[in-house]
Amino acid sequence: MRNEGVRARQREETRRALVRAARGLFAERGYGAVGLAEIVAAAQVTKGALYHHFANKADLFRAVLDEVQHEVGGQVAEAAEAHNDPWTRLTAGCEEFLAAATDPRRQRIMLVDGPAVLGWSEWRAMDEAASARHLAEALTELAEAGVIARQPIPPLVHLLSGAMNEAALWLATAPPNGALADTQAALGRMLRSLRT
Amino acid sequence: MRNEGVRARQREETRRALVRAARGLFAERGYGAVGLAEIVAAAQVTKGALYHHFANKADLFRAVLDEVQHEVGGQVAEAAEAHNDPWTRLTAGCEEFLAAATDPRRQRIMLVDGPAVLGWSEWRAMDEAASARHLAEALTELAEAGVIARQPIPPLVHLLSGAMNEAALWLATAPPNGALADTQAALGRMLRSLRT
DNA sequence: CCCTTTCGCATACCATCGGTATGCGAAAGA
DNA sequence: TCTTTCGCATACCGATGGTATGCGAAAGGG
Numbered sequence: 200m201r202n203e204g205v206r207a208r209q210r211e212e213t214r215r216a217l218v219r220a221a222r223g224l225f226a227e228r229g230y231g232a233v234g235l236a237e238i239v240a241a242a243q244v245t246k247g248a249l250y251h252h253f254a255n256k257a258d259l260f261r262a263v264l265d266e267v268q269h270e271v272g273g274q275v276a277e278a279a280e281a282h283n284d285p286w287t288r289l290t291a292g293c294e295e296f297l298a299a300a301t302d303p304r305r306q307r308i309m310l311v312d313g314p315a316v317l318g319w320s321e322w323r324a325m326d327e328a329a330s331a332r333h334l335a336e337a338l339t340e341l342a343e344a345g346v347i348a349r350q351p352i353p354p355l356v357h358l359l360s361g362a363m364n365e366a367a368l369w370l371a372t373a374p375p376n377g378a379l380a381d382t383q384a385a386l387g388r389m390l391r392s393l394r395t
Numbered sequence: 396m397r398n399e400g401v402r403a404r405q406r407e408e409t410r411r412a413l414v415r416a417a418r419g420l421f422a423e424r425g426y427g428a429v430g431l432a433e434i435v436a437a438a439q440v441t442k443g444a445l446y447h448h449f450a451n452k453a454d455l456f457r458a459v460l461d462e463v464q465h466e467v468g469g470q471v472a473e474a475a476e477a478h479n480d481p482w483t484r485l486t487a488g489c490e491e492f493l494a495a496a497t498d499p500r501r502q503r504i505m506l507v508d509g510p511a512v513l514g515w516s517e518w519r520a521m522d523e524a525a526s527a528r529h530l531a532e533a534l535t536e537l538a539e540a541g542v543i544a545r546q547p548i549p550p551l552v553h554l555l556s557g558a559m560n561e562a563a564l565w566l567a568t569a570p571p572n573g574a575l576a577d578t579q580a581a582l583g584r585m586l587r588s589l590r591t
Numbered sequence: 592c593c594c595t596t597t598c599g600c601a602t603a604c605c606a607t608c609g610g611t612a613t614g615c616g617a618a619a620g621a
Numbered sequence: 622t623c624t625t626t627c628g629c630a631t632a633c634c635g636a637t638g639g640t641a642t643g644c645g646a647a648a649g650g651g
Binding site: 229230231307310311312314315316318319320323350351353354355357358359360361362363364365366368369372375378381382384385386388389391392393 | 425426427503506507508510511512514515516519546547549550551553554555556557558559560561562564565568569571574577578580581582584585587588589
């Protein structure tokens with residue numbers, strides 16, 4: 200599988216360069232304010248290369264978003280798996296998500312431009328596959344174990360996911376002192392209220 | 396103040412026509428997919444008129460967003476003021492918000508394109524002024540009265556506001572049967588958990 | 592009542608942007 | 622070595638957001 204000729208290697212290299220360049224620019228100035236000319240210049244290729252790898256600008260953004268979301272999802276999963284108790288896994292995962300999503304290099308792409316560029320449905324589906332899945336699984340496990348009240352899980356997932364997304368955006372821009380601690384405390388109380 | 400000459404009246408009329416036309420198109424197909432040519436055609440004016448009233452496309456969108464947000468804020472305030480008990484005011488306001496924000500003619504403008512077009516900070520500031528203010532006031536009142544635990548209010552406002560925004564988006568597109576009721580129930584439990 | 596000024600808006604124009612068509616050179620296969 | 626494939630560069634196009642200019646009618650002053 201490794202090193203299937205110099206051709207495939209170069210291909211992947213330019214693709215990565217494009218995604219990397221686009222990600223940096225999108226994160227800094229937003230999808231709408233970045234032109235394709237700028238992206239290909241930063242990646243040191245041409246528009247021909249871009250359109251050889253991606254169908255259009257939104258498709259390139261999709262690749263960037265996918266990368267960011269899987270980074271965050273992986274980070275959350277890693278933090279959660281460090282614990283054995285299902286309840287601690289949930290709270291640790293939530294706290295890790297708050298931290299991961301507050302990173303300004305991810306926030307704009309993942310939480311602001313994502314839904315607008317790809318449409319909310321597609322954005323939601325990608326988020327579900329990359330990270331919200333973990334939240335749903337954790338809640339289901341806890342409900343089945345009787346730790347939290349038995350109830351429909353999807354509404355809970357959306358309420359909590361939306362709460363954390365908005366909180367992350369707020370924490371990144373308007374930080375009264377101790378806001379992070381206060382928010383984690385409030386979120387913790389909300390989660391604890393689910394327990395039977 | 397009324398009828399300050401035919402000139403001011405015509406001015407307001409064209410401005411309204413532009414906002415109205417833009418709102419319809421933005422709601423239906425999204426900010427990015429609608430061109431200025433289309434907007435001015437629908438409003439039966441020209442680009443000259445548009446740029447006489449608004450600085451640019453984003454500025455026109457801001458006027459549309461402002462209108463939508465104040466509609467929702469007014470609707471929420473009205474529903475809340477119908478009750479005297481502060482706690483009931485909160486829950487009624489939240490339920491009304493969920494209903495108002497689920498309207499597809501408002502949703503895309505208010506919750507998806509808004510943050511992306513104007514930037515999250517400005518969007519947040521506008522939302523705060525138009526509707527989230529009511530949530531903050533209700534929570535502050537309840538905290539001071541000792542109905543809910545004394546705690547920092549801003550984190551709570553953002554968590555709850557984000558939760559309701561995401562829930563509204565979800566309810567508008569992926570409606571398993573009874574999803575609205577389940578969501579309102581889950582939200583109600585979250586709110587109730589704040590009580591002392 | 593006329594003359595001047597203001598101003599709301601239409602027309603014409605421009606730069607830039609996303610997107611496409613075509614061609615070339617080097618790697619892969621026979 | 623000859624042919625085919627393919628990754629990408631070059632050149633080009635229509636459309637879009639934005640600007641500069643001009644005009645006609647309403648407002649204001651004498």
